[in-house]
Amino acid sequence: MVVLCMAVKAYVLIQTELGKGHAVAKAIAKVPGVKRVHAVTGVYDVIAYLELPNMTSLSDVMISKIQTVKNVERTHTAITI
Numbered sequence: 001m002v003v004l005c006m007a008v009k010a011y012v013l014i015q016t017e018l019g020k021g022h023a024v025a026k027a028i029a030k031v032p033g034v035k036r037v038h039a040v041t042g043v044y045d046v047i048a049y050l051e052l053p054n055m056t057s058l059s060d061v062m063i064s065k066i067q068t069v070k071n072v073e074r075t076h077t078a079i080t081i
Contacts, residue, residue, distance in 0.1 A: 007051045008058045009080040012066060014046040020071035021045035031065045033057065044076075 016024045021039040037048040
């Protein structure tokens with residue numbers, strides 16, 4: 001039996017404190033697993049694209065690395081299918 005382990009890929013939409021989008025984007029770009037990050041306009045201030053080995057890794061990164069970045073107010077994670 002062959003078990004395939006595919007990386008988990010997700011987009012993280014981030015709301016920040018007013019005027020802090022660029023600083024948050026810069027900090028999140030340093031997080032392991034983050035492949036791309038952009039400061040954007042609209043409802044969200046930052047969009048990041050992540051690739052991690054599994055759901056546990058994604059959860060750990062979200063809780064301990066991204067949601068704890070200074071000036072992050074709220075996140076929404078969209079896992080690709």
